[in-house]
Amino acid sequence: MTTTNSEHTAENTELVEQFLELYRDYYREEMGTLAQHYPQEQQALNVDYHDIFRYDPDLADDYLAHPEQVRAHAEDALVRYDLPVDVKLGDARARVHNLPDDKTHFPGEFSPSDHDGVLRSIRGEIKKATDPYSQLEEAAFECQRCGTLTRIPQRNGHYQEPHECQSCERQGPFRINRDQSEFIDGQKLRIQTPPEYAQGEGQDIDVFVTGDLTNMVTAGDRATVTGIIKLEQQSQGNQDTAKFEPYVDGQHIAVEQTDAEDLDISAETREQIKALAGGEQGDPLELAAETLAPKIYGYDIPKRAIVLSLVGGAHVEYQDGDFDRGQVHILLIGDPSTGKSKLVDRAEGVGWRAVGVSGTGATVAGVTATAVQDDFGDGSWTLDAGAAVKAHRGVLAIDELDDMPPEVRAALLEPMSKQSIHITKGGINTHLQTRIAAIAAANPKHGRFDPYEPVAEQFAFDSALLSRFDLVYTFRDKPDEDEDDAVAHHVLTARDAAKRNGRDMDSLEDSADPQGPIEVETLRAWIALAKRQPDPVFADESVEESIRESWLSLRGLYDYDESEPVPVTFRSLEGIVRVAEAAARFELSETIEQRHVDIATELVGQSMQDIGRDEDGNLDADVKETGGSKAQKDRKKEVINTIQERQSEGDDGMAEIDAVVEELAEHYDRARVEKDIDSLLYEKGVATEPKTGHIRYIGGY
Known part of the structure; x- marks a missing residue:
């Protein structure tokens, strides 16, 4: 019809x-x-x-x-x-x-051929974004022969000229009359499947937006773009090909304000989580720690710390624009084959908006963000989000931190402490948000802990980065008959049970279960729900007072004697509060109770025990804050002073190493003095050995 x-x-x-x-x-x-x-x-x-x-x-x-x-x-x-x-x-x-759920997709989840010309919503992470540009919406073409104006709408960013002049009927030439043409702001985006949903790298699709939709998002943002799926013919050189690439003509952008954990949690699951958080099956944090990595034996305190890091404390903003971060940064450093990297992997697997990074081959651009000039922006500068930006409001899981190039480790300081990255390049001047919790694993400087060397001297990176971690735990591989037997039994039974789970073996029902006490997906939903909790406040003055008194007792451990080390800094006080806030949120509590303070004190206390003590066992904040204890610094000053005194006494400007050691051994451990001298010669580069057995201090330490 x-x-x-x-x-x-x-x-x-x-x-x-x-x-x-x-x-x-x-x-x-x-x-x-x-x-x-x-x-x-x-x-x-x-x-x-x-x-x-x-x-x-x-x-x-x-x-x-x-x-x-x-x-x-x-x-x-x-x-x-x-x-x-x-x-x-x-x-x-x-x-x-x-749009309905069945009309909402991640990039690559739909057939471009079947969806050509229809309205769909695409969810994902903004991988790249050009600067806004001026785009012709309606071009006024002026005939250069007779001056007649011909108006041609320009659709979808394609440039179209008139076939002929409407007046003289000649085929040009034409020029654009800018004053009579209509322009509109335009922007090109690339949206990618978020890492926690992607299998591997994750697929992406380009989006074109105009008008009030420009500048709504930037690289690293999560958004849902509603638009018309279109196909664009590809060319090779000057030849059109049979290949058509999909893109989205953007009609609406919804920026996700609720983080990556905006999971649709059913009423039944919510009730289950509330019961678990209330202690129905035992200590809530213990349940979560056992579920986080059941295959890894022990390490209860680091596991609990990781769970709370995945939740995070309160991000507090002040009227003057300053803020206190709520994210809890954790470093696991230890001997090979102790499970630290596995725990970081589990943090990436269980956490929301978690992005993994390996120190080997890492670059500043890949870890943070950069402005790039490539084909995506037709040669103009665009923002390319790195791992820290992609993990905004989530987790940056770093393995092999010790193998990361020094300049990349230095670049981590800004996103970890300031929770943002400042980009100034190619005319782009902007701040990208990086409200991340960094959970990292590293080996000691020599690959394995040296029991005769202070812990502070065994880090392969400087104290500026070390001090950014709220919690640092050491993993040591110490042979112990009973402990080794327990670990071996756990590893073997867990591995065997995992293989048997897929078989019908009724007679083996009692075999060890490699799963935790609750389902992993339940734990993920629990973390998601906890992250949505309001920022908890102290239940009453007594809770606040208990934190203050506990910290002050440590602060005054040495009676505020200036000749003694500073036991703790204000960083540790902030760390205790952050962990306590995370513990309250994990229990879905709107207030910080005394039990949450006790949890925080235990986790922070264990970290201090692991790396906050000098070689004599005294609490010394300088071990973490500056990379060396006060006792070490005082001893090294004595070593340098003794070398300089003996240099000045001799005619050759050198000091005999054995004589220096003998003099100092009256007050210090001989082995430590010898290590200090080796450090001056071979690590710090501030001394030379002009001839065997002699040293000359040249300055600079």
């Missing part, structure tokens, strides 16, 4: 009337707001797809299937809407969003 022009006109009029009625019934207030702020502050009406569906399911289906045609009628209705003020919404846009 042939459809006449009059029937088309009647159908179009009917569609416009439907949208007018929809706006009157559902968007009367929003239309008034648009009229008040149009066009400077607001240029579009955001229309919920579910409202269209409630109004008329057929109209909703038509919008999905024929978005460009139906949108034109929706925007025509905006122009015809009866407004109480003298405002014309001539260029206002109708932006449909909040």
